[in-house]
Amino acid sequence: MSEEASQKYRIPVIERMVDVFALLERTPEGATIREVVKAVKLSRTTVYRMLNTLSAHDFVHRSPAGTYTLGRRLLTLAAHVAPNVASYDLLAIAQPHLNQMSDVTGEGGKLTVLSGDEILVVAASQGRGQYALTASAGQRLPIHAGAAGKILLAFSPQEDIDRRLSKLDALTSQTISDPARMLEELALIRERDWARDTGEQMVGVHAFAAPVRDASNAVIAAVSIPFVAGVDERRVEEIHRTVIATARTISKDVAEASKDELAADIPMTAEPSANKHSSAAKRSNAAATKGRVSHIKA
Incomplete structure (x- = not known):
């Protein structure tokens, strides 16, 4: 389709809405209505009505200060889209x-994904323990x-690791702010396939995390449990496991979900003879075997 034809079948107001989302994505601290008006090149009244609807x-x-940021409804949508679409x-x-994890440990848990130079909590479970820490989607x-x-x-x-090594702000005395130390820590995490926080983000709060992988073995998210420091080692090990x-x-x-989708996409063709049916089944079984996901790293 030509660019002219493509433009013909677009809806201008939705185009402007996409511009609003793009602006707010670039300004996580929030954009004023004046900045939105300037970005989308519409009247203030139109922009106000658009923002009010969204x-x-x-x-x-x-926000109470009158600035606009991306809303939490987008988290729900994003969580329903896999990284490989x-x-x-x-x-x-x-x-x-996550719910079962919290039932077992009594601690709150969360699922996080990358979001620019930060991580974003997209799902959480609440713990029942007296000192359970809570998280919420959108953090x-x-x-x-x-x-x-x-x-x-x-x-x-x-290349992303190298770029982020220049932004290792110390949040507590335990935060790893030295690039060389961080590289050592990341290498150890890749070797172990899990990570531990001993008060690096918040004094008195520890955590364990482990990677979630897709069918290609790529890391797409992290599961973690934060907990109050000072619990006995048996409890720490339970949370870790x-x-x-x-x-x-x-x-x-x-x-498994990826395999099911792959199987659903395989066309079923009817063939007249029994031999042909048998051959088709063998080909299907071979394709399924070839597509099996490799064993998750221990």
Whole structure:
């Protein structure tokens, strides 16, 4: 389709809405209505009505100061889109396992993904323990300070790691702010396949995290449990084991969902003779065997 034809079948108001989302994506601290008007080149009244409508559906959020940021409704949409645009539903797969993890440990848990130079909580489970820490979808956290962030950083492309090494702000006395030390920490995380936070993001709060992988073994998210420092070592080890087991179970289910989708996409063709049916079945079985997901790294 030519560019002219493509433009003909577009809706201008939706184009402007996309411009609004793009602006707010670039300004996580929030944009004023004046800045939005300038970006989308529409009247202030039109922009106000557009933002008010988006805010009513929680696609954007208006702060008490009058600035606009992306809304939490987008998290729900994003969590239903796999990184490789497959049709499996990451949030639907992960949430029951997060809930079970919290039932077992009594601690709150969360699922996080990369979001620019930060990590974003896209799903959470609430703990029942007296000192359980809570998280909620929509929280943005630093990528370099915290177990989940370090998991996602460790398995990022090297060029992304190198770029982020210049932004290692010290949040506590335990935060790793030295690039050389961080590289050592990331190498250890890749070797272990899990990460620990000993108060790097918040004094008195520790955490364990483990990676969630897709069918190609790429890391797409991190499962973690933050907990109050000072618990006995037996409890610490229970949290550690449960986080790893939960991440592996979610990874397995993601891989299975991908296999199911692949099988559903294989065309079924009727052939007249029994021999042809047998041959088709053999080809189908061979294709399924070839597409099996490799064993998740122990």
